[in-house]
Amino acid sequence: MSITSALAGALSGLSATSRQAEILSSNVANATTPGYARRQVGLGAAVLAGHGQGVQVLGVTRDVDRHLLGERRVAQAGGGDRDVRAEFLQRVEQTLGTADNPSSLAARLAAFDQALVESAGRPESQARLNSVATTAKALISGLAAATTDIQNARASADRRIGEEVGKLNSTLQQLHELNVNLRSFTGAGRDVSALLDERQRLVDQISAIVPVREIPRDLNQIALFTVGGAPLLEGSAAVIGFTPVHTITPEMTQALGGLSGISINGRPYDTAGSASPILGGTLGALFSVRDELAVGAQGKLDAAARDLVERFAGLDPTLAPGAAGLFTDGGGAFDPLDEAGLAGRLRLNPAADPAQGGALFRLRDGLGAATEGPPGNGTLLTALHSALTGARPLASTGFIAGNRSFAVLTSDILSDASAMRLSAQSEQSFSAARLTALTDLEAQNGIDTDQEMQELLVLEKNYAANAKVIQAVADMIDTLIRLDG
Structure with missing residues (x-):
């Protein structure tokens, strides 16, 4: 040498x-x-x-x-999905309230039930008739408040969908620009490690919203597809379309055109079901909240409201057939074809509500009574209480068919909400533990x-x-x- x-x-x-x-x-x-x-x-x-x-x-x-990175990203998406669902279901349970909560539906029903019993025992008492009207309106108010909160949750989910779509479009564009730089720098033989780190961070952001598969290409390029197969980045960045709305009502659905779905490069994609390519992250969970979970919760409230209306219909001999009973749909008779949103439209019959120009004695003597009858006649009040506590078949499809009292129906709503919340939180805990384990393993x-x-x-x-x-x-x-x- x-x-x-x-x-x-x-x-x-x-x-x-x-x-x-x-x-x-x-x-x-x-x-x-x-x-x-x-x-x-x-x-x-x-x-x-x-x-x-x-x-x-x-x-x-x-x-x-690469394998561990992919598994962690899937777990990250799953964790986001479970967090969104658990958050909504916990909100529904809190809205309905537990039995020991004085503002819960169960407590409002119990107060109405007690007021009917006491008024039937002393039909001449104006104070007890007033208690019936007050507790009935409190029950109506509870159903309306739950409806408002559920629709607010749908509107919030819709806004968040718009935000997530905006974040996706922005991040995909940044990834496209990184791909361009990586192609140029790799061809020139420059160190691109820092660019690769940045790209991994951006893909991690996307994978929390929509679970993705990363496909390597030549010259340090990548392509991105959702796990369901929709293209997000292949040469150029995909453009994801969504149109948020300002207000959501119970009648609004995606199927009827009132709510926006999602499109990728102008092509519409399903947001629910096995054919949807976006399930598994926060975006799919938000669509589920807006279009499935909240709609299901609202459907149960509407079923309860319909049952309440129909229980008290036809009991009053002073009313014409088909006339609105004690509980009305916005002051009028209920149309069985217009059940959606009924829980938010319930009103006490104006004839028995002093606040609407009615009179309390009609709770005792009949809603169609022009003048007061015998003050000691508690027949109608007893019939109203029997209708509330008696078991009857459900006309609504919001629940499994069967005979129930209104108390049992309300209890079913609360227990279903609690069971769904517990199940969601259990899945949330499992997803969080899996993500933590994979993150720790990645760190090791x-x-x-x-x-x-x-x-x-x-x-x-x-x-x-x-x-x-x-x-x-x-x-x-x-x-x-x-x-x-």
């Missing part, structure tokens, strides 16, 4: 060791940086004209477990700062060894110079 070759080898060693030290220090500094992947410097023998010329840096690679396979520091110590020795070679070569050259002199 010539002196020149020895010097070139030592200098290449110093250069390679410096590059390795730079990468190791970057690994340690970014040990907790989201999206940062551990770097490794690839080294190879430098050969010139068939002779060794030291070492050369072949490139910098990112140490990423990531940057070990102790190992990095150990390698840095080895590099220090290598650097010193190459420096000694250079010093030895310098001494030899000095010796040759003196000999020539």
Whole structure:
């Protein structure tokens, strides 16, 4: 080996060791940086004209477990899905209230029931008749408040869908721009590790909204598809379409055109069912809240409201057939074909409500009574109480068919809400635990700062060894110079 070759080898060693030290220090500094992947410097023998010329840096690679990364992203999407569902179902349970809550539906029903019993025992008491009217309106108010809260939850989900779609479109455009830069920089032989880190972080953001599959392409390019197969990034970024609304009413559905669905590059896609490509993340869960969970909860409230109307219909001999009974649909008779949203439209019959120009004695003597009857006649009040507590078949499809009292029906609504909330929270806990486990495993396979520091110590020795070679070569050259002199 010539002196020149020895010097070139030592200098290449110093250069390679410096590059390795730079990468190791970057690994340690970014040990907790989201999206940062551990770097490794690839080294190879430098050969010139068939002779060794030291070492050369072949490139910098990112140490990423693709399978683990994909599993973590799926778990991340699942966690977002379960969080949204559990949050809504907990809200529904709180809206309906538990039995020990004085403002719950069960408590309002119990107060109405008691008022009817007490008034039937003392039909001449104006105070007890007033209690019947007051507790009936409180029950109506509870159903209306629950309806309002559920529709507000639908409107909130609709707004959040718009926000998530906006975030998706923005992030996909950023990914497209990164792909363009990566193609250019990779072709020029530049280090693209930082760009790859940024791209991984952006894909992680998307995977929380919609679970995705990442497909590698040449020159460090990627394509993105939803797990359901819809294209998000293939050459260019997809454009996701959605139109939010300002207000949602119980009658509004996506099927009837009142609410927006979703489109990708102008093509509409299902937002529910096995054919939907967006299920599994927060976006699919928000559509489920808006179009399924909230609609189901509202349907049960409307079924209860219909049952309440129909229980008290036909009991009053002073009313004409088909006339509105004690509970009305906005003041008029109920149309069985217009059940959606009934829980928010219930009103006490104006004839028995002093606040609407009616009179309390009609609760005792009949809604169609023109004048007061015998004050001690509690027949109608007793019939009203029997109608409330008696079991009757349900006409609505909001529940499984069967005979129920109104108390049992209300109890079914509350128990169903609690059961769904408990099930959702159980799934939420499982998803959170799975995500935590995969995140921890990913961290374990990531940057070990102790190992990095150990390698840095080895590099220090290598650097010193190459420096000694250079010093030895310098001494030899000095010796040759003196000999020539």
